Amino acid sequence: MSAGGLGRLAVEALGVRLRDLRRDAGLTGRQLASACSWPPSKVTKIEYGRQTPSESDVRDWCIACGFPSEISDLIAALRTVDAQMVDWRRSLRSGTKLRQQAAVDAYEKTTLFRIWEPAVVPGLAQTPDYARGILRTVVDFHGVPDDVEDGVRARIDAQRVLTHGDRRFLLLLGQAALYTFVTDAGVMRDQLQRLLEVSRMPRVTLGVVPLAAPYTVPRNNAFTLYDNRFVTVATYTAELTLNQHHEIATYASAFDRLLHLAERGEGARSLIEAALNDLEEI
The missing domain is CATH 1.10.260.40 (lambda repressor-like DNA-binding domains)
Structure with a gap:
């Protein structure tokens, strides 16, 4: 939508x-x-x-x-x-760096992250080369100033929240994200290895929703719940920030259903390793 x-x-x-x-x-x-x-x-x-x-x-x-x-x-x-609606072209009018820094401000104030990404690896788990490929696509698609290298540094710097402070992370991605080809096979191989590392981090739960999982909840848009304070939802044209109680409750319910469908722990790692093995055949 x-x-x-x-x-x-x-x-x-x-x-x-x-x-x-x-x-x-x-x-x-x-x-x-x-x-x-x-x-x-x-x-x-x-x-x-x-x-x-x-x-x-x-x-x-x-x-x-x-x-x-x-x-x-x-x-x-x-x-x-x-x-609640921030047009991407307005948000990114000076490039990607400031948008990444704004995310850091929200990260620092959050103790429980619930993140759903159906098609790509979440930003908090991206390698620099993978992030570079993602942000270059953003710059190209939206026609905004090219400050990709600054944006990559800001995105990777934001990942310090994974290891600093008393925070919990529930990261869910669709199995399709393991196969979305960003840049080249080498970048994908490093990214999948990084996912395996993230899956073993303290206070991080990494889940993968299999392609064959039953359709019990819409899976179209990526979204992030920041505690129970607000939720951000990504669309092609804008990022929405929703903070009404009923909106947060709806996305929390969607996340719970996705979490129920997801493979976690060794199950998630098996799906990641299968994607790694498939890369070797390319």
Whole structure:
């Protein structure tokens, strides 16, 4: 799903919450519109996500429905509709380095990482050459300034969180990530060996979801849960930062299902070693 589609879903979710308040108050749409001095069509558009309300609209709605206690929470939700989407071209307009450094700031404040990557190795487990291949593709795809070497150094520097501080890491990747060919066979061989090393690190749980695992949860987008504070979701056009309780709970539930499907420990290492053996045949 595109970032625009996800943004529309956020507006629709806000409309549903406002509609529930109106119904709890026993008001029709026309009655609410009259109380707020709005045309009746405005209530319908807001409730069905076809119009984003202003903060003033939210206040008037809650007061008219007799729920002033809901104002602060709903305004916070409204503000995240725009703030949660950061266009990649805007995020990367000065190159990749600053984006990597921003990730470090989030890493330093987190004690439990839950990371899902369906198609590539997670950044925290990447080798420099693999990271270079990933970031070069990012630069090429988005047409942003080429500071790949600075970005690689920042990404590798961020990996110090794996060995410093009292943190736990649950890293899940799809089996396809073991075969996504980044750069060349030599780079892939080193990367898979690095994954084996990471799988044996203290406080790290590495899991691989097999291609043949049953489809019990959508696996499309990569995402990272930072404690229970927020979740970031990657799309082609943007990175979303979601911090509403129900959003975090949804992604936590998805992660739990993926974790249930994953091979861990020796099972995960067997899948990695199988990918290494397949490389030898190339």
